[in-house]
Amino acid sequence: MRQVHKRYVHHSTAFIQSIVVNTKTRTAGTQELLERYKIKQSKAVSRKRVDSWPKKEVPAWPRLNDDFNTCYGKPSDSDLNKTNHFFNKAKVKFEWSAASFDDIPSQKLKNLTTFREPDCNTPKKQGRDTSIPPAWLNTLPEVIFLGGTNVGKSSILNSITTSILSKEVGSLARVSKTTGFTKTLNSYNVGNKLRMIDSPGYGFNSSKGQGSVTLQYLLEREELVRCFLLLAGDKDINDTDNMMIQYMHEHGVPFEVVFTKMDKVKDLNSFKRKIESSGLTEMPTLPRIILTNSLTSSTSPRRFGIDLLRYTIFQSCGLIL
Ligand SMILES: Nc1nc2c(ncn2[C@@H]2O[C@H](COP(=O)(O)OP(=O)(O)OP(=O)(O)O)[C@@H](O)[C@H]2O)c(=O)[nH]1
């Protein structure tokens, strides 16, 4: 019986069954062999199913992240792993909020040390503590998310700082359906290596003051290393977006373009035509074009493009070559 086990252990169920039928002797050993074979087969089938899931989950649009950025080449797996590891593990802290450029703590300090004349006659104000936490004053590279109101600036900040495996996005920056929700520049310290700045959007339900704080920040902030201009994938690029692109280009402000809400894009061909006719791919500064979704849905069940965005941020901060 032992020999039969050895000889037929790799044969098909039908063949083993035929032996059983032919001999008409359903011995305990053959039965056991059959059962084991069935279990092995069912495990192989379920393994196959698991392997084929991710492919089915990838919609067509994330592949455009390669097509639109051919001049940069694909980041290596090891670099992507390094950046993902950093953003997955880094402690992220909200630090300051600024309604005007001079409200930014380090700018406030600079102004105080530059312009304040010693005035011995004025008595010191009592009670109010105006000290700035030293942690807010350390110089770190900064990136800013810009774009129209409701385009998904606060959501992308949450998406970057949430583990890529998690479907639910964190709520560090406040997100709202109300257009024009973010009213100030808001700074988030990421692992004490860099700062990400959320900004008030331009366009509908924004104010002149919010626009000027952002523009002043773009021109004067020494710590700024890269802007990420967000455009909604499911909407047209409007005049204000074009003015912003022109403004950054003319003033030599380095920027990349991030398309958000790609999960809402129904016609990928017309999306491609939109990019081609926008002139973005012909700009001499060659902005990266990064396509993302911060919310998951049945058609985009994972958050795509976030790893490339994380990598680009990390690279622009000089944290990876
Ligand atoms: N479907 C989809 N919705 C998104 C995505 N990103 C953001 N949203 C939604 O868009 C709305 C606005 O998102 P916010 O992140 O608050 O946008 P914002 O640019 O910060 O808006 P303001 O602060 O008002 O300028 C919210 O209802 C988000 O849930 C996305 O990738 N896909």
Ligand SMILES: [Mg+2]
């Ligand atoms: Mg916002």
